[in-house]
Amino acid sequence: METNLGEYRETVHYNNHSGVRAICSDCHVPHEWQYKMKAKIMAVKDVYHEVLGTISTPEKYEERRLEMASAVWTKMKASDSRECRNCHAFEYMDFTIQETRAAQNHQKAIDTGMTCIDCHQGIAHDLAPGYLEEYNHVVKKLAAQPHQGPIDVAGIKSFLGTQSE
Amino acid sequence: MKLHVLAVASALAATLTFAGFVGAQQSGGVTSLRNAGIDETNAIEDVYRQDEGREPRNYRQQPPIVPHSIEQYQIDLRTNQCLTCHDWTTAGDRGAPTLSMTHYLDRQGTQLDTVAGTRWFCNQCHVPQADAPALVGNTFKPSSN
Numbered sequence: 001m002e003t004n005l006g007e008y009r010e011t012v013h014y015n016n017h018s019g020v021r022a023i024c025s026d027c028h029v030p031h032e033w034q035y036k037m038k039a040k041i042m043a044v045k046d047v048y049h050e051v052l053g054t055i056s057t058p059e060k061y062e063e064r065r066l067e068m069a070s071a072v073w074t075k076m077k078a079s080d081s082r083e084c085r086n087c088h089a090f091e092y093m094d095f096t097i098q099e100t101r102a103a104q105n106h107q108k109a110i111d112t113g114m115t116c117i118d119c120h121q122g123i124a125h126d127l128a129p130g131y132l133e134e135y136n137h138v139v140k141k142l143a144a145q146p147h148q149g150p151i152d153v154a155g156i157k158s159f160l161g162t163q164s165e
Numbered sequence: 166m167k168l169h170v171l172a173v174a175s176a177l178a179a180t181l182t183f184a185g186f187v188g189a190q191q192s193g194g195v196t197s198l199r200n201a202g203i204d205e206t207n208a209i210e211d212v213y214r215q216d217e218g219r220e221p222r223n224y225r226q227q228p229p230i231v232p233h234s235i236e237q238y239q240i241d242l243r244t245n246q247c248l249t250c251h252d253w254t255t256a257g258d259r260g261a262p263t264l265s266m267t268h269y270l271d272r273q274g275t276q277l278d279t280v281a282g283t284r285w286f287c288n289q290c291h292v293p294q295a296d297a298p299a300l301v302g303n304t305f306k307p308s309s310n
Contacts, residue, residue: 101233127244
């Protein structure tokens with residue numbers, strides 16, 4: 001956990017012009033109770049491997065960097081970058097004071113339903129070789145999964161033959 | 166007796182060596198990298214902001230300068246983040262200029278699918294544009310304007 005902490009300390013989420021800091025948990029622990037509990041249970045795996053020394057040397061860390069990043073990207077893509085959006089919301093952004101290319105791409109992101117992590121990989125930690133291919137792979141894998149959107153009430157009603165409210 | 170002499174000699178040697186160090190430090194005029202005394206406040210260098218909009222080239226083969234901030238872009242042995250938008254595989258989607266095709270030629274002139282190792286470190290030639298004084302002097306003149 002020291003390697004990724006060190007990398008984060010070089011980035012804008014640690015040190016920036018406005019003096020607002022996002023700490024590890026701001027990005028990695030959800031606010032909502034059910035998601036938070038799930039994250040805490042999943043974190044047992046991290047503690048286990050930390051104790052086991054799975055990533056205890058720089059070489060071991062680099063070997064697993066892409067795999068670990070991929071797991072976090074999957075989580076973020078699946079949750080529509082929920083933890084990012086606790087601070088960064090499109091509704092609160094003033095595109096006119098953003099850099100031109102940032103404003104254009106954020107507009108495109110709204111129009112096409114993209115999520116933060118689609119572009120902003122590696123903002124707090126270093127990226128492994130082949131990261132873009134791996135990210136595209138994550139997106140494909142998630143798209144292939146059955147849709148887990150809101151419950152299709154109309155579909156259920158029509159299946160049961162009860163059209164009336 | 167022999168041991169006693171040895172102890173005295175070594176103590177003397179140590180004292181003389183230490184005295185020598187002190188003397189060298191006082192006469193050598195050691196300057197710190199900080200260029201200021203420990204009790205002085207260092208002046209920080211001016212910060213020059215990124216210029217937006219594309220600057221025209223000053224001569225035919227000038228590497229174009231970067232019209233956006235490249236703060237915290239990772240360019241190292243593992244990853245080159247510029248290529249996320251500027252590689253030929255992604256430039257179309259991202260609406261970014263593609264690298265010059267010369268950047269896909271290796272030293273022998275072989276066409277490669279990925280950027281040549283010799284061209285990996287973008288900011289050796291392409292720098293973000295800012296209206297800042299030159300860091301070093303330069304007498305370069307283009308052959309034609």
